[in-house]
Amino acid sequence: MKNSMENLGWLTAIAGFIGLLVFSPVITFGFAWFGGWILKLCVGNAIANGMNLMFDTTRFTPDFIPLVCATLATIGKYFKSSQTNNNKNERR
Numbered sequence: 001m002k003n004s005m006e007n008l009g010w011l012t013a014i015a016g017f018i019g020l021l022v023f024s025p026v027i028t029f030g031f032a033w034f035g036g037w038i039l040k041l042c043v044g045n046a047i048a049n050g051m052n053l054m055f056d057t058t059r060f061t062p063d064f065i066p067l068v069c070a071t072l073a074t075i076g077k078y079f080k081s082s083q084t085n086n087n088k089n090e091r092r
Contacts (some may be wrong), residue, residue: 028077029070036069
């Protein structure tokens with residue numbers, strides 16, 4: 001009985017790890033989309049007008065902001081650096 005429970009524990013841990021790998025990007029995308037939606041409500045027209053001015057186009061609209069925020073956050077998650085520099089002499 002003990003061996004079967006131990007195997008079940010290992011299988012659960014492996015399945016949880018695989019689930020985390022699969023659903024982590026989905027959760028990131030969802031939270032970033034929600035943040036982009038709030039951004040759209042607050043300053044959506046200003047961001048769209050600024051993007052149109054920078055890129056000399058009329059293609060960007062406030063409805064585009066949540067999807068762009070979510071996509072950039074999901075892609076950016078994989079390029080995030082976790083290194084920090086605590087040496088004050090090297091920061092100059």
